[in-house]
Amino acid sequence: MREPLVTVRNLKKYYPIRSGFLGRKNKAIKAVDNISFDLKKGETFGLVGESGCGKSTTGRMLMMLTDPTEGTITFEGKNMLNLKGEQLRKERRSFQMIFQDPYASLNPKMTIRAIIEEPLIIHGFKEKEERSNRVDELMKLVGLNQDQADRHAHEFSGGQRQRIGIARALALNPQLIIADEPVSALDVSIQAQIVNLLQDLQKKLGLTYLFISHDLSIIEHISDRIAVMYLGNIVELSTKTDLYAQPLHPYTQALISAIPRPDPLDKREKIVLKGDIPSPENPPAGCPFHTRCPKALDKCRVEKPILSEKQSEHFVACHLYTQP
Amino acid sequence: MSRYIVRRIVQLIPILIMISLFVFLFVHLIPGDPARLIAGQDATAKDVAVVRQKLGLDKPLAVQYVIYMGQLFQGDLGLSLKTQQPVIQLISERFMPTFWLSLFSLLWALAAGLVVGVISATKRNKWQDYLGMVFAVSGLSLPSFWLGLMLIQLFAVVLGLVPTGGLDSWTSYILPSFTLGTGIAAVIARFTRSALMDVLKEDYIRTGKAKGLPRSRIVWGHALRNAMIPVVTMTGMQFGFLLGGSVVVETVFSWPGLGRLLIDSISYRDYTVIQAEILLFSLEFLLINLIVDIIYGFLNPQIRYD
Amino acid sequence: MNQVVGVHHSVAKNQKSRSFYSLFFAKLRKQKLSFAAGICILGLILVAVIGPLLIPYKITDVDYEASLQGPTLKHWLGTDPYGRDIFSRIIAGTRISLSVGFFSVLIGAVIGSFLGLIAGFYGKWIDSIIMRISDVLFAFPGMILAIGIVAILGPGINNVVIAVSVFSVPHFARIVRSSTLSARTALYVEAAQSIGAKNRRLIFYHIFPETLSTIIVYFTMRIGTAILTAASLSFLGLGAQPPSPEWGAMLSSGRDYLETAPHITIFPGLAIFFTVLVFNLFGDGLRDVLDPKIKD
Amino acid sequence: GCGTDKGGSSKAVSKNGKDIVVGLDGNFISLDPQDTNDNLSYTGEKTMFEGLVGFDKDMKVIPVLATSYKASDDAKTFTFKLRKDVKFQDGTPFNAEAVKFNFDRVSDPKSTLKRHSLFAIIKETKVIDEYTVQFKLSDSFGAMINTFAHPAGMIVSPTAVKKYGKDFMKHPVGTGPYKFKSWTQGGDLKVVKNTDYWKKGQPKLNSITFTPIPEDGARVAKLQTGEADLIFPVPLVQAKKLDGKNGIDIHITDSIRQLYMSMNTMKKPFNDVKVRQALNYAVDKEAYQKVVLNGIGSEIDSVIAPKVQFYEKQTPYDYDLSKAKQLLREAGYPNGFSATIWSGNSSEQIKAMEFLQQQLGKINVKLKVVPMETGTMANKIWSVSNPDKAEIELYYGGWSPSTGDADWAIRPLLGGSSLPPASYNTAYYKDTKADALINQGLQSADSTIRGKAYAALQKKIWNDAPWVYLATQKNVVGVKSYLKNMYVLPDGTMNLNNGEIVD
Amino acid sequence: MNDPLLKVSHLQTAFVHDNHVLKAVNDLSFSIRKGETVALVGESGCGKSVTSLSIMRLLSEGARVLNGSIWFDGVDLLTLPEKEMRAIRGNDMAMVFQEPMTSLNPVYKIGKQIEEAIIYHKKVSKHEARTRTIDILRQVGIPRAEAVIREYPYQLSGGMRQRVMIAMAMVCEPKLLIADEPTTALDVTIQAQILDLMKTLNREKGTAILLITHDLGVVAEMCERVFVMYCGKIVESNDVKALFADAKHPYTKGLLNATPKLGQHVDHLGSIKGSVPNLNNLPEGCLFAPRCPNVMAVCQEKVPELELIEGGGLCRCFLHKRESVFQGGDF
Ligand SMILES: Nc1ncnc2c1ncn2[C@@H]1O[C@H](COP(=O)(O)OP(=O)(O)OP(=O)(O)O)[C@@H](O)[C@H]1O
Ligand SMILES: Nc1ncnc2c1ncn2[C@@H]1O[C@H](COP(=O)(O)OP(=O)(O)OP(=O)(O)O)[C@@H](O)[C@H]1O
Ligand SMILES: [Mg+2]
Numbered sequence A: 001m002r003e004p005l006v007t008v009r010n011l012k013k014y015y016p017i018r019s020g021f022l023g024r025k026n027k028a029i030k031a032v033d034n035i036s037f038d039l040k041k042g043e044t045f046g047l048v049g050e051s052g053c054g055k056s057t058t059g060r061m062l063m064m065l066t067d068p069t070e071g072t073i074t075f076e077g078k079n080m081l082n083l084k085g086e087q088l089r090k091e092r093r094s095f096q097m098i099f100q101d102p103y104a105s106l107n108p109k110m111t112i113r114a115i116i117e118e119p120l121i122i123h124g125f126k127e128k129e130e131r132s133n134r135v136d137e138l139m140k141l142v143g144l145n146q147d148q149a150d151r152h153a154h155e156f157s158g159g160q161r162q163r164i165g166i167a168r169a170l171a172l173n174p175q176l177i178i179a180d181e182p183v184s185a186l187d188v189s190i191q192a193q194i195v196n197l198l199q200d201l202q203k204k205l206g207l208t209y210l211f212i213s214h215d216l217s218i219i220e221h222i223s224d225r226i227a228v229m230y231l232g233n234i235v236e237l238s239t240k241t242d243l244y245a246q247p248l249h250p251y252t253q254a255l256i257s258a259i260p261r262p263d264p265l266d267k268r269e270k271i272v273l274k275g276d277i278p279s280p281e282n283p284p285a286g287c288p289f290h291t292r293c294p295k296a297l298d299k300c301r302v303e304k305p306i307l308s309e310k311q312s313e314h315f316v317a318c319h320l321y322t323q324p
Numbered sequence B: 001m002s003r004y005i006v007r008r009i010v011q012l013i014p015i016l017i018m019i020s021l022f023v024f025l026f027v028h029l030i031p032g033d034p035a036r037l038i039a040g041q042d043a044t045a046k047d048v049a050v051v052r053q054k055l056g057l058d059k060p061l062a063v064q065y066v067i068y069m070g071q072l073f074q075g076d077l078g079l080s081l082k083t084q085q086p087v088i089q090l091i092s093e094r095f096m097p098t099f100w101l102s103l104f105s106l107l108w109a110l111a112a113g114l115v116v117g118v119i120s121a122t123k124r125n126k127w128q129d130y131l132g133m134v135f136a137v138s139g140l141s142l143p144s145f146w147l148g149l150m151l152i153q154l155f156a157v158v159l160g161l162v163p164t165g166g167l168d169s170w171t172s173y174i175l176p177s178f179t180l181g182t183g184i185a186a187v188i189a190r191f192t193r194s195a196l197m198d199v200l201k202e203d204y205i206r207t208g209k210a211k212g213l214p215r216s217r218i219v220w221g222h223a224l225r226n227a228m229i230p231v232v233t234m235t236g237m238q239f240g241f242l243l244g245g246s247v248v249v250e251t252v253f254s255w256p257g258l259g260r261l262l263i264d265s266i267s268y269r270d271y272t273v274i275q276a277e278i279l280l281f282s283l284e285f286l287l288i289n290l291i292v293d294i295i296y297g298f299l300n301p302q303i304r305y306d
Numbered sequence C: 001m002n003q004v005v006g007v008h009h010s011v012a013k014n015q016k017s018r019s020f021y022s023l024f025f026a027k028l029r030k031q032k033l034s035f036a037a038g039i040c041i042l043g044l045i046l047v048a049v050i051g052p053l054l055i056p057y058k059i060t061d062v063d064y065e066a067s068l069q070g071p072t073l074k075h076w077l078g079t080d081p082y083g084r085d086i087f088s089r090i091i092a093g094t095r096i097s098l099s100v101g102f103f104s105v106l107i108g109a110v111i112g113s114f115l116g117l118i119a120g121f122y123g124k125w126i127d128s129i130i131m132r133i134s135d136v137l138f139a140f141p142g143m144i145l146a147i148g149i150v151a152i153l154g155p156g157i158n159n160v161v162i163a164v165s166v167f168s169v170p171h172f173a174r175i176v177r178s179s180t181l182s183a184r185t186a187l188y189v190e191a192a193q194s195i196g197a198k199n200r201r202l203i204f205y206h207i208f209p210e211t212l213s214t215i216i217v218y219f220t221m222r223i224g225t226a227i228l229t230a231a232s233l234s235f236l237g238l239g240a241q242p243p244s245p246e247w248g249a250m251l252s253s254g255r256d257y258l259e260t261a262p263h264i265t266i267f268p269g270l271a272i273f274f275t276v277l278v279f280n281l282f283g284d285g286l287r288d289v290l291d292p293k294i295k296d
Numbered sequence D: 001g002c003g004t005d006k007g008g009s010s011k012a013v014s015k016n017g018k019d020i021v022v023g024l025d026g027n028f029i030s031l032d033p034q035d036t037n038d039n040l041s042y043t044g045e046k047t048m049f050e051g052l053v054g055f056d057k058d059m060k061v062i063p064v065l066a067t068s069y070k071a072s073d074d075a076k077t078f079t080f081k082l083r084k085d086v087k088f089q090d091g092t093p094f095n096a097e098a099v100k101f102n103f104d105r106v107s108d109p110k111s112t113l114k115r116h117s118l119f120a121i122i123k124e125t126k127v128i129d130e131y132t133v134q135f136k137l138s139d140s141f142g143a144m145i146n147t148f149a150h151p152a153g154m155i156v157s158p159t160a161v162k163k164y165g166k167d168f169m170k171h172p173v174g175t176g177p178y179k180f181k182s183w184t185q186g187g188d189l190k191v192v193k194n195t196d197y198w199k200k201g202q203p204k205l206n207s208i209t210f211t212p213i214p215e216d217g218a219r220v221a222k223l224q225t226g227e228a229d230l231i232f233p234v235p236l237v238q239a240k241k242l243d244g245k246n247g248i249d250i251h252i253t254d255s256i257r258q259l260y261m262s263m264n265t266m267k268k269p270f271n272d273v274k275v276r277q278a279l280n281y282a283v284d285k286e287a288y289q290k291v292v293l294n295g296i297g298s299e300i301d302s303v304i305a306p307k308v309q310f311y312e313k314q315t316p317y318d319y320d321l322s323k324a325k326q327l328l329r330e331a332g333y334p335n336g337f338s339a340t341i342w343s344g345n346s347s348e349q350i351k352a353m354e355f356l357q358q359q360l361g362k363i364n365v366k367l368k369v370v371p372m373e374t375g376t377m378a379n380k381i382w383s384v385s386n387p388d389k390a391e392i393e394l395y396y397g398g399w400s401p402s403t404g405d406a407d408w409a410i411r412p413l414l415g416g417s418s419l420p421p422a423s424y425n426t427a428y429y430k431d432t433k434a435d436a437l438i439n440q441g442l443q444s445a446d447s448t449i450r451g452k453a454y455a456a457l458q459k460k461i462w463n464d465a466p467w468v469y470l471a472t473q474k475n476v477v478g479v480k481s482y483l484k485n486m487y488v489l490p491d492g493t494m495n496l497n498n499g500e501i502v503d
Numbered sequence E: 001m002n003d004p005l006l007k008v009s010h011l012q013t014a015f016v017h018d019n020h021v022l023k024a025v026n027d028l029s030f031s032i033r034k035g036e037t038v039a040l041v042g043e044s045g046c047g048k049s050v051t052s053l054s055i056m057r058l059l060s061e062g063a064r065v066l067n068g069s070i071w072f073d074g075v076d077l078l079t080l081p082e083k084e085m086r087a088i089r090g091n092d093m094a095m096v097f098q099e100p101m102t103s104l105n106p107v108y109k110i111g112k113q114i115e116e117a118i119i120y121h122k123k124v125s126k127h128e129a130r131t132r133t134i135d136i137l138r139q140v141g142i143p144r145a146e147a148v149i150r151e152y153p154y155q156l157s158g159g160m161r162q163r164v165m166i167a168m169a170m171v172c173e174p175k176l177l178i179a180d181e182p183t184t185a186l187d188v189t190i191q192a193q194i195l196d197l198m199k200t201l202n203r204e205k206g207t208a209i210l211l212i213t214h215d216l217g218v219v220a221e222m223c224e225r226v227f228v229m230y231c232g233k234i235v236e237s238n239d240v241k242a243l244f245a246d247a248k249h250p251y252t253k254g255l256l257n258a259t260p261k262l263g264q265h266v267d268h269l270g271s272i273k274g275s276v277p278n279l280n281n282l283p284e285g286c287l288f289a290p291r292c293p294n295v296m297a298v299c300q301e302k303v304p305e306l307e308l309i310e311g312g313g314l315c316r317c318f319l320h321k322r323e324s325v326f327q328g329g330d331f
């Protein structure tokens, strides 16, 4: 078994809702509610779930862009949450992020060169020549044409921009890349280009990915292990093959069955869930999924199931599988 | 709802205290000795000293502030240094004329501004739009004192239609309200136009069209109500302008209102009156904006006050 | 909450590979009125710079025999009570009014924008303090604040500049704060933060340029207000000192002659009106082109 | 006035009813004559109150509530005989007790009345009999009778003062032809006919409403539209144009207000009399009248105006630039110098300063014009306790001695004891000889002695030239032609008591 | 049953700027029969929305139909006076938009927004309108319909709002429903609900549906026929089964390859090189030529026509050129 690169334990993020007299805090959005997982060196860890379930929040906490309410994130033995100021800034080199929106994540006022060069400047690469060479190298790596370096982002297509974003993320030779829906905004034909690029880079550079997506097909294609999130909780965590071959959690089952398949002859019965995803401001008691679960038991309404290993490397949080 | 209002009013208190301190320092920073001014041109140095002591101006500033605030909390605004009249009385005599003036100015400004704004937005880039906006920008660019003087010449002196100034009958309100409201009408018109233009680009307007609704229904029913939401907020902010503008307009039109009282009080360094009046202006401004927020809540169902 | 896939596509794909500036000018040119106003502003600036060299009379040339004349061929806009040429004075006054407008707004913009950036970026108590103070200044009618400041500092054009800039500060602080708040959540700012950029870099390198268009638009629009306020102060006798041909002061001294010699009030009034008008029109156009949402 | 022979363009106007509106350029501050220090308030008060003595059209002292008076030679004791047929408007009888009450009130050192200093010299007021009253002064004071004629010497009802206390100023009761009706601070004052007035057949109007209209244009417009029947002052620029139109008559009458530019005689270069005289020669006084006063003013030929008691004509300084330049050269300023001039920020004051700037520019004296807001200026002038520290150089101002007497016209402005902050000697003129003459005039009630002293004093000051003498002002009133017998006194207060409407 | 309900022929819609014309839809033809479900697929920016807005005549300012005709139920929509067009919109032909979050007026209650259309088109009483509103809300599967009509849009989730939008479109029982990416903004589980709903409505009410989407999965699940668009033109069309079984156009093939399929397990996804050309800067010849793996010399010179291919479909490609040129008959 490979070494864990990052260990996440009991991570929580509650966003306070200010209301009441003189803006006292008395409610919270439980965006991420106590999750734990490991990222192993060199793997692609897929995080999948529907809108608002806390995927981005998890990614942002790993990037230290948001402070967790509770929990630990350990990287190479260091608890990242204890780092402050300059130390933290230095440590950031090992963690990089690729964003969903290739348009908004590039400063429209900067040239491509300036964007890719920025991490180098920030981290003290003084030699101009050295930086320039590195930029050229990176652009080649992600498949961008070097003579376009002095143009602005708006002159590029979505796929090209996403490549720029990837080049920036790679500039400092990071170990972990958090890709928050890196292809959701792209057209299918382009999406495939980027996914392929990410896979090639992983092979070439030995990167570890945390790959966030709501698209189960993409997640299946790219990930080694997958965690399914629902309302701030991980409801199932397993290797790719296990998860798709034998989804345990009713939510995962519904999710997989709901994916429209590009094959008109494949006329499966779908599991169409009733109702909406509850608001994280006001999550249901007990199992967060019980309100929509076709197999809900009485117990599910009161007791929250914990994530436990049902089969080897296959974790699920569901009362259906807790032995009496 | 009422809890919300109470809370908002409670929140005003610290701001008002800050304003009071600010005003107090500000007023005392203005060079000029009220005792000297009140004692008069031919007063001797001794007369001045007597007056100073009588007015309590010989005490240290901090002490004066504490005394002032103490009185204020008991609802006592003190006596005018100049006339020895209770400030509250001076101000209450002047309050209504200024209040009505502001209100009429605001009302006509709203009416005119909305109409011009809506026409401009719906006839975008047509002559109506250009005309409306030239009018609006002109309104914004006219020095109000100049406009006032010109209006007096034309309508009161040459045509004799309305009084030239002072407050005698309802006709007295026409010119000053018009002068004071012009700038705001212009702002409202511009703002309505741009808010409405933004709203007309919204998806739900397209939905309305897809339902087959007639254009008038879409503009006046669906778009304007949404466009009003930012317009209302902005109108509240304009109130500050209105209060400041009343100083100038009241001078031009010999209006027996607070603006002129303020100018007079400043030249006499009548501290108590200046302080009270600026506090009143600020309070008025804050309250108006509170009301605006409440109206905002009615217009925008997404805001819940609880 | 739901990601809207591909929302930006059509916008972005429209943009041709043109530079920001040529795009900007092309758009601005379409705003015909504003474009014309922009040319007028250039004209005004030209007049401000070289006008004093071209005027037919010195602005201090008095001729009591020729006082209060209406417009003639000799004196295009007539003469004032001292027989000075009003046309020359208005031309010479352009420089004063424009610089009052420009500098007062500049000072206000620099300080206000800085405070707005800080407040918007750091939030929390820094934001509260800055915004509460600007609330206080807001609740204080601007004209009255200006009167007070001039009363403290004494009259004179420099003090008018200070007074007007003081009450521009909270306006800039507010709008810059709100555009900072939105720029702060922009993904590219987060991206820069995630590669380890310091706050200073985030604020001045990434966020500030984003607020710049708002600042520029508001700047041009405020210039008009500033010129008007300065003129009002002069009208109340708190502004420029004689024999300065500041328009507000000219207007103020001419108001006694409103009936007997209206030209000495009308022309400086028109000069103010025209100048403020073109700045407002230009600001409007800029706003439409740069598209910041300014609530004013 | 000059409004009589305009003929043609004048369209006849008439008035229904006997209620008139008077437009004034400011607000009344007080209606208690003993607690008033502005002329405007006196204009209103004079309809309701009367003094023992008063002034006629030419500032000559005339009896009003007193029938006669006698002064002792040492100018220390003054005895008045009172009218017997007078009652206050609230029914209180007017008698020696009432007079004593009034002067005890104002001369009490503990009184915080604004006019205390004017009457502080009264040591004692004695009731001799019901209609005779006697004042004893603590010091000789030749100008005392003029002081009694000052509007601050008007008699208020003791009953009303006791009743209203501090609020008396809002509930004035006197003996005058009109009774108080209503007043809002900063707004209108309305007075109505006193039907029990002691002068039979008076007053002739039912009511007078005073309305403040500070803005010149608005005030004129009110007269034009007939919303006001009388306005004062009429802006000088418009006087000529208004006259005869819309049934308006413009009355231009003499004033005792002198317009001057004072020079700080303790400061270089104005400590040199040659410089001061040079400046006097350098200013074209005719042009001043034309440009600044719009031709409404008269030549100045003494430090006090002709209508002031003991006036003595001097030889005016002609407009003579070469003489001015020569004097400057002699004083050691061949290339001129720079100086700062202060005044208020009214348009007239600014205009005057600008004019002076232009004039003195011709002899290379460069002025920096600083118009100041009233409060600031007062502060600048009075914040100095030591003449050496005085910042003031040149000051443009005007002075109207409300007692109509030479003493009050000179002492506060040029007396050695009047340097700021004590009083208004902005010229910092302190001359032993002049001070001695001032005292001579002060210590006698004998008009020949006083006359001589003031003649010498005027000559001395004229030649010492602490001021650039500019002009004597005129008062300009605008009235509708149906309104008669209302006039402005030279001191700038108005007497409306005889006013009547004639068709 | 064979009459087309909607017949779009040679439609050309462009954004007209002062100095240039951007043809967003260029010579587009297709038709829909009564009760049929037809898909228009294509990548972002290929002109799907512009097509639907052209049909509804809701194009924004600056966009204009330059050429072509649109026949709907026997009338030529493009020559209809605005007033009559209004009577058709929302009544005979309704539309659902991509963004359920912003397509409802935030300041009006749900009920009012639906009733408005009924009252306007059907001239019924308020009360009747209300009954129908509650009825339709129930039909689109909204629980508590009586309560929901008194709620504001912000109180509803995205899926609920999209149901409301569909209810609003369906309430006058239109003959044709145009759904422009109705589920793109929704989550998979919610998408499944909405697609389910549309299928049911189609089945029960016989409403024809023009489904616009970029998701081939959705197409496969929902539609009977498919039109594939690329750069404002139709490049291939066929019966859904035929198309998925044997796509002819290289672009269609590329799309199908690039779509990840569950359980497929390939190392690399198929991808199409390059990116969609800019409308400002379209290539000569076949628009797909620069990205085409099978490009030939002729492709860069001539524009291929849409031609009938074996198996009944149409394809715009020189690879599949046959002797008989498509003449614009029934397709
Ligand atoms: N800054 C914030 N303040 C308050 N609530 C927040 C904030 N950021 C996120 N949330 C809330 O936390 C929850 C989880 O958000 P998050 O962005 O992590 O979801 P997600 O799974 O990434 O969703 P999506 O697929 O829409 O990106 C949501 O309900 C969201 O509204
Ligand atoms: N207002 C506009 N001005 C100029 N061009 C526009 C405008 N709106 C759309 N376009 C262009 O028209 C073309 C077609 O746009 P359309 O919205 O129909 O695409 P779409 O296929 O619906 O894409 P998406 O999947 O992103 O919704 C695009 O290239 C787009 O850039
Ligand atoms: Mg997310």
Ligand SMILES: [Mg+2]
Residues within 6 Å of the ligand: E048, E049, E050, E180, E181
């Ligand atoms: Mg679209």
